[in-house]
Amino acid sequence: MSLSGGVLAVTLVGTITAGIVAIASVVAIYKCAKVAVKVYLQGDGGSLHRVASAVTREPGSSGAAAGESDDAEMGSMSYFIEDLQRERPVRFSSQQLRAFTRNYAHKVGSGGFGVVYKGRFPNGAPVAVKVLNSTLGKRAEEQFMAEVGTIGRTYHINLVRLYGFCFDAAVKALVYEYMENGSLDGYLFDPPPERKVAFDKLHEIAVGTAKALRYLHEECAQRIIHYDIKPENVLLGAGLAPKVSDFGLARLCDREDTHLTITGARGTPGYAAPELWMPLPVTHKCDVYSYGMLLFEMLGRRRNLELGLHGRESQEWYPRWVWHRFEAGDVDAVLARAVATGDKKERETAERVCKVALWCVQYRPEDRPSMGSVVRMLEGEDQIATPLNPFAHLAAYNSGAALPSGDTTTTSGSYGSSGHALSAR
């Protein structure tokens, strides 16, 4: 009796110890993975290889690794389909990318960081393959790591899906879902007639974009700051459903650790928040500012500052013009640009967008709303308080005066708010 009790106890202790060891190992592996991600996000280019392989070695992920021979193709294909179902980015070989894009036959766009090609998976699903420009060296690698390390860990209806990536000596590329209707700028700035959309549609796009940012800021395990919200990075799928893309500047941060240290100017002039151009602490509220700039461009269906055009109106910085019309009680002047029809509901929607835009671009980050609050205000769930003047820190407004054109003497922030914020100091 006591003997078998002792055996039982020994067995139990053994089992429990094994369990603890197993749990401790899993925790240790998880922590290592987290540390690796942190290290590479701090720009340690040397850790890139390690991290790229760590991503494919995540628990449960299968090894559709690069460099597998062609006769292993079917095997890796079925692995990657399993992985797609698990919603994890897959590692592709450069041979697979060549097959998907039919040897890079169909170029659909290009930018500073590389060229985007249209392709298809063997099952017919269209994909966009962004091949990073290898002559950029470390910067291309940084962008690669930022994308895989942020968007690669997310899933949201309003975020573009990263299906996978290729990381080998010759090719660094990202494989995304293909968005058939291009980017939002094509619908805002002098669009052809078939791309002129009603304001209600723009409002839907605004809400979807805000939900994506709310998810990144408030709902992910680690907060993700995008840093480059602008119309070019809002892609449109079927039915113009919006998806935020381009996580090349994005960063992970702990939610408690709210202030990030940013070295060098970031984001795009005209959309980047003033604190990004100054030695001030940066938080996720810089995305809220850029989002506000995007809302102004939806309201005006024009760039906030149109450079290179002559004539007074085009020189006016649009957000400031909106504030002065708003302050003067002349919201109608703002709505006239946004809403073509006299539809009352649509005008109310546009007025909400106008107030939210003014809140989002408040000079002090703490005065800007959270993206969760932005969604509720845009959807009419929350009342919107009367916005404060976002531009009070700027020099006194000389009503009707044009802005100095191409304020080229200031630093890189010479376009839009940032330049003025700088010159106001």
Ligand SMILES: *[C@@H]1O[C@H](CO)[C@@H](O)[C@H](O)[C@H]1NC(C)=O
């Ligand atoms: C890569 O970047 C270099 C330097 O910025 C540029 O000259 C070149 O045209 C780019 N190549 C591609 C394919 O975009």
Ligand SMILES: *[C@@H]1O[C@H](CO)[C@@H](O)[C@H](O)[C@H]1NC(C)=O
């Ligand atoms: C979206 O793209 C599809 C496919 O290219 C096209 O048929 C449709 O007209 C586009 N919609 C708009 C509003 O541009």
